[in-house]
Amino acid sequence: MQIFKRCIFIGLIMFRIQNFVSALIFLFAISANASTVSDSIPSHEEHAAPNQELKSVSFRDEIKEDIKHHLQDSHDFTLFHSKVDGSGFSIPLPVILIDNGLHVFMSSRFHHGESVAESKGNYYALYHNKVYKTDAEGTIQYDEHHHPTNAKPLDFSLTKSVVTIILASLLMLWMFTSLAKSYKKNNGIATGFGRFLEPLVLFVRDEIAIPNIGEKHYKRYMSYLLTIFFFIWLLNLLGLTPLGVNVTGNIAITFSLAILTYLITTFTAKKDYWKHIFWMPGVPIPMKVILAPIELLGTIIKPFSLMIRLYANMTAGHVVLMSILGLIFIFKSWVGGPLSFGLAFALSLLELLVAALQAYIFTMLSALYFGMAVEEHEHHHEEAHTEHH
Amino acid sequence: MEKLINDFSYGLFFWQLILFVGLIFVLKKFAWKPILNAVNEREEGIKNALAEAENARKEMQNLTADNERILKEARNEREELLKDARSIREGMIETAKGEAQNEAEKMINKAKESIESEKLAAIADLKKQVAELSIGIAEKLMKDQLASKDAQVKLIDNMLKDVKLN
Numbered sequence: 128m129q130i131f132k133r134c135i136f137i138g139l140i141m142f143r144i145q146n147f148v149s150a151l152i153f154l155f156a157i158s159a160n161a162s163t164v165s166d167s168i169p170s171h172e173e174h175a176a177p178n179q180e181l182k183s184v185s186f187r188d189e190i191k192e193d194i195k196h197h198l199q200d201s202h203d204f205t206l207f208h209s210k211v212d213g214s215g216f217s218i219p220l221p222v223i224l225i226d227n228g229l230h231v232f233m234s235s236r237f238h239h240g241e242s243v244a245e246s247k248g249n250y251y252a253l254y255h256n257k258v259y260k261t262d263a264e265g266t267i268q269y270d271e272h273h274h275p276t277n278a279k280p281l282d283f284s285l286t287k288s289v290v291t292i293i294l295a296s297l298l299m300l301w302m303f304t305s306l307a308k309s310y311k312k313n314n315g316i317a318t319g320f321g322r323f324l325e326p327l328v329l330f331v332r333d334e335i336a337i338p339n340i341g342e343k344h345y346k347r348y349m350s351y352l353l354t355i356f357f358f359i360w361l362l363n364l365l366g367l368t369p370l371g372v373n374v375t376g377n378i379a380i381t382f383s384l385a386i387l388t389y390l391i392t393t394f395t396a397k398k399d400y401w402k403h404i405f406w407m408p409g410v411p412i413p414m415k416v417i418l419a420p421i422e423l424l425g426t427i428i429k430p431f432s433l434m435i436r437l438y439a440n441m442t443a444g445h446v447v448l449m450s451i452l453g454l455i456f457i458f459k460s461w462v463g464g465p466l467s468f469g470l471a472f473a474l475s476l477l478e479l480l481v482a483a484l485q486a487y488i489f490t491m492l493s494a495l496y497f498g499m500a501v502e503e504h505e506h507h508h509e510e511a512h513t514e515h516h
Numbered sequence: 517m518e519k520l521i522n523d524f525s526y527g528l529f530f531w532q533l534i535l536f537v538g539l540i541f542v543l544k545k546f547a548w549k550p551i552l553n554a555v556n557e558r559e560e561g562i563k564n565a566l567a568e569a570e571n572a573r574k575e576m577q578n579l580t581a582d583n584e585r586i587l588k589e590a591r592n593e594r595e596e597l598l599k600d601a602r603s604i605r606e607g608m609i610e611t612a613k614g615e616a617q618n619e620a621e622k623m624i625n626k627a628k629e630s631i632e633s634e635k636l637a638a639i640a641d642l643k644k645q646v647a648e649l650s651i652g653i654a655e656k657l658m659k660d661q662l663a664s665k666d667a668q669v670k671l672i673d674n675m676l677k678d679v680k681l682n
Binding site for chain 2: 199200223274281282283284285286288289292293296299300303304306307310311315316325328329332346349350351353354358377378379380382383384386387
């Protein structure tokens with residue numbers, strides 16, 4: 128367990144470095160892009176010359192578009208496709224819309240956003256992976272910021288992310304029920320893959336739940352903490368596979384996870400927790416009045432930070448990794464290509480660590496908040512310490 | 517921020533919430549509870565086994581101590597017994613010796629007494645016989661020699677001399 132802790136410590140440092148590097152590369156990529164775009168357009172008009180530059184600009188735009196596309200949810204599960212002839216392999220997924228009744232049809236009707244889908248007399252079109260209600264021709268009106276002004280139906284489609292969540296859930300179910308069964312079969316000792324999973328379960332219990340929540344109350348939260356830890360970790364790891372899914376880098380996902388942590392904290396909190404929010408003991412009365420709104424805001428900021436942290440880290444990781452991979456096609460040289468590849472490889476390894484680290488941090492902080500909710504205060508100073516993290 | 521809110525997908529949020537909460541409950545029933553129970557049981561088992569081993573060790577220690585104590589006691593007892601036996605034996609020998617001596621002395625005394633008495637009886641008998649013999653001799657002699665008075669006196673004198681010598 129000591130080694131685990133050390134790993135996490137090193138991981139945290141690496142993670143800071145990685146964040147810094149990501150931010151730098153990201154900024155660099157954006158500024159470089161912007162400058163070349165602004166430079167190239169007039170030059171293109173003046174002399175219709177440098178074909179090379181034009182090509183590289185379009186490449187950059189294409190890569191940018193690809194990254195944006197990758198970060199978004201999608202209505203079909205595309206494994207690969209070619210931009211040249213449009214061939215590829217993608218699995219159409221069901222689209223479920225609520226727009227004066229239920230509309231259910233397969234996403235293949237959109238033909239990857241190229242055609243308008245008709246359902247019960249309504250017409251829908253895809254624009255940037257979002258479903259808009261259109262007329263029969265699929266016209267999309269834009270406002271001055273180039274945002275579509277068409278109506279958006281309530282979209283409950285089983286998108287790529289939903290399918291990935293279902294797959295991950297089934298995978299988790301299979302992994303952990305087989306671990307549970309192996310205990311029964313083998314007289315209380317895990318077998319096979321369970322030998323790898325068991326220390327992780329124990330890690331969540333002994334290093335996350337018990338130290339943060341306490342021996343007395345931790346059992347109530349174990350199911351949630353274990354599920355959230357493995358769920359985030361598994362989805363983070365799936366995000367690194369060539370499947371190209373980006374579930375934990377989606378704000379709706381991290382929002383739902385954070386709101387669960389918030390709800391559990393709020394509804395399992397003891398009297399002491401509320402007392403410390405609304406009428407902080409041990410400080411003068413004017414301070415109590417000032418502290419109450421701050422503390423109340425704090426209860427919302429805590430899960431909010433959970434949401435943003437996971438979202439931002441996973442998004443940043445995906446953006447940087449894809450940008451570096453994109454550099455291969457921009458450099459197109461014997462030096463740049465391998466360099467990008469090496470960098471992408473190193474970053475992938477780092478992302479592997481970040482995947483586990485983010486799952487750990489989310490679970491750890493959730494446990495910390497639960498711990499605060501059920502803490503019986505004999506010692507006010509300790510809470511102040513933990514707040515600083 | 518505005519982009520984030522614009523891009524927020526209610527559908528995905530809805531599915532994620534339902535699927536995730538469902539996953540928590542299903543895993544709780546079929547995985548987490550059995551796993552944690554099994555692990556707890558195992559840990560308790562290990563703890564108990566260790567405690568039992570410790571107890572057994574202590575008991576063993578006690579037993580060895582007991583054994584040693586008993587052995588020591590037995591040894592002491594044996595020594596005591598031996599000592600007793602030795603002293604008894606010595607006493608017995610002593611008394612036997614004393615008794616034997618007494619008996620022997622008694623016997624010797626008796627023997628002495630009987631010898632004395634036998635001797636006395638023998639002497640008396642001898643005396644009697646000698647007297648009878650002497651009387652017989654005397655009678656014979658007297659018959660032959662004591663025809664004269666002188667011879668009689670001489671004889672008596674001689675005889676008296678002899679008697680004194682005796």
